[in-house]
Amino acid sequence: MDKIKHIEIAGVDGDRLQTFYAELFGWTIKNRDVGGFTYGDVDTQAGPSIGFRHEPEGRAELVIYIEVDDLDAAFDKAKTLGAGVRIPPMQYGELRFALIEDLEGNSVGLTQK
Numbered sequence: 001m002d003k004i005k006h007i008e009i010a011g012v013d014g015d016r017l018q019t020f021y022a023e024l025f026g027w028t029i030k031n032r033d034v035g036g037f038t039y040g041d042v043d044t045q046a047g048p049s050i051g052f053r054h055e056p057e058g059r060a061e062l063v064i065y066i067e068v069d070d071l072d073a074a075f076d077k078a079k080t081l082g083a084g085v086r087i088p089p090m091q092y093g094e095l096r097f098a099l100i101e102d103l104e105g106n107s108v109g110l111t112q113k
Contacts (some may be wrong), residue, residue, distance in 0.1 A: 004048045005067035005111050014038065014054030021052075063099070064111030071096055074110050083108075 011017045018029050018040050029040045029052065040052035049066075055061075068074040071089050075098045079085065084101035091112075096112040 004006050004064055006049045006051065006109065008051050008053055008063040008065065008109065009036045009104070010053040010055040010063065011060040012054075012056055012058070014040065014052055018052050025054050027036050037049065045097040054068060062109050063113050065097065067111050067113055069113055071110055071112035078108075078110070 003013075009017060009021070018031075019028055021042075022029055027050075028043045030043065031038050031040050039053055042050035042052075044050055075089050082103050084096075084105075086101055086107060087097070087099040088098065089098040089101045098110045100108050100110065102108055
């Protein structure tokens with residue numbers, strides 16, 4: 001069975017979101033530069049990783065990334081089932097991922113094991 005690998009929280013004011021979640025849950029968040037924008041990683045210790053993405057011209061969203069055995073096959077199947085494509089399969093450093101939209105427009109990330 002595929003598993004939840006990563007949860008990403010995005011918003012127009014990433015700093016404000018980070019402060020909210022850090023204060024609400026006591027999370028420690030470490031920021032890093034990823035290709036010209038800041039990404040906040042939550043120190044979860046176990047379970048899926050959690051990150052914050054600043055999206056100044058986009059929309060607030062919560063993206064759950066599901067880890068699959070074969071990214072290309074899962075991506076193609078999602079398209080066949082009617083999913084929209086936000087980001088086709090791509091390599092980013094050691095991470096291979098894609099971002100689709102389900103039939104209601106919810107963003108869903110796919111990552112390869």
